[in-house]
Amino acid sequence: MSGTKKLFSGLLTLSIGLVAITLHISQPTQVQAQNYQQQTAQRQELKRLQKLAAQQIQQPTEAIATYQKILVLTRQLQFKMTEVSTLNQIGELYTDIRQPQKAIEFYNQALPIFREIGNHYDEAKTLKNIGGLYHNNGELEKALAAYNQALTIFRKVGDPKREAETLRSIGTAYRQLGQPQKVLDSYNQALTIFRKVGDRDLEALILQDIGSLYDETLIDANGSFYYNRAKLQRALEFYNQSLPISREVGDRFGVIYTLNSIGSIYNRIGQPQKALEFYNQALPLSRELGDPSLEATIIKNIDAVNNRVRQPQKELKS
Numbered sequence: 001m002s003g004t005k006k007l008f009s010g011l012l013t014l015s016i017g018l019v020a021i022t023l024h025i026s027q028p029t030q031v032q033a034q035n036y037q038q039q040t041a042q043r044q045e046l047k048r049l050q051k052l053a054a055q056q057i058q059q060p061t062e063a064i065a066t067y068q069k070i071l072v073l074t075r076q077l078q079f080k081m082t083e084v085s086t087l088n089q090i091g092e093l094y095t096d097i098r099q100p101q102k103a104i105e106f107y108n109q110a111l112p113i114f115r116e117i118g119n120h121y122d123e124a125k126t127l128k129n130i131g132g133l134y135h136n137n138g139e140l141e142k143a144l145a146a147y148n149q150a151l152t153i154f155r156k157v158g159d160p161k162r163e164a165e166t167l168r169s170i171g172t173a174y175r176q177l178g179q180p181q182k183v184l185d186s187y188n189q190a191l192t193i194f195r196k197v198g199d200r201d202l203e204a205l206i207l208q209d210i211g212s213l214y215d216e217t218l219i220d221a222n223g224s225f226y227y228n229r230a231k232l233q234r235a236l237e238f239y240n241q242s243l244p245i246s247r248e249v250g251d252r253f254g255v256i257y258t259l260n261s262i263g264s265i266y267n268r269i270g271q272p273q274k275a276l277e278f279y280n281q282a283l284p285l286s287r288e289l290g291d292p293s294l295e296a297t298i299i300k301n302i303d304a305v306n307n308r309v310r311q312p313q314k315e316l317k318s
């Protein structure tokens with residue numbers, strides 16, 4: 001065979017070999033094809049289940065069962081974002097049906113995923129949810145631990161409103177633990193932030209919180225009730241700051257609550273006419289609101305003023 005023929009034969013053999021190799025590489029194996037088909041089926045099933053879960057929004061138990069199936073699929077498909085949102089959704093549903101321990105279980109599964117994908121904002125929101133569940137369950141130390149973790153992250157990501165809301169929750173937890181100075185520290189920080197961001201609704205609420213902290217009835221060693229005039233005056237200051245804001249933002253319940261609280265203080269410090277002035281403002285508003293129990297409370301307080309006029313005044317201690 002001549003050199004030219006040999007060369008041509010060799011090139012032809014090489015070309016056929018390369019084609020075979022190319023075909024071998026480009027064509028998927030049977031296993032790859034099966035995997036692709038399986039993943040396609042899983043994606044379709046995932047969409048179907050997500051649609052079903054949305055339809056079950058008023059049926060939390062059924063929705064949880066559906067989301068559990070969604071969770072399995074998201075883990076098989078390694079869809080981290082869908083997995084973590086599903087975990088949070090299940091946590092919210094368990095919260096709605098008052099199963100806090102189950103809710104915490106799923107929220108805690110979500111936390112490391114948020115950290116892994118770098119979603120610190122939702123990590124903080126989930127921590128606050130966990131804190132709220134512990135708080136409602138009376139596990140105040142655990143609640144504070146979760147709240148403080150959330151607080152640190154909200155500060156880092158720059159969300160002052162969430163920061164202030166978390167400070168308010170921390171203050172409320174400390175209040176239940178009987179640590180008034182820590183309550184005031186938290187509430188005052190929250191108040192400053194609410195004012196800075198211009199959230200008038202929450203500014204009014206935190207002013208009511210601070211007012212109620214000073215507005216307290218004390219019991220002496222003999223079991224008799226008495227009132228601290230200086231504290232009640234401080235309570236009046238905060239209630240009087242809150243009242244016009246509640247009116248401004250249209251918070252009717254906040255207005256009624258504050259009017260009733262101011263009336264109660266004036267009754268206790270021996271100014272019955274001032275007490276009636278505020279109670280009589282609150283009464284028609286409670287009727288407009290359509291809350292019979294609130295209306296009944298205010299009527300009872302008005303009766304208490306009239307009874308107080310006929311009785312010796314209790315001593316006020318400062």
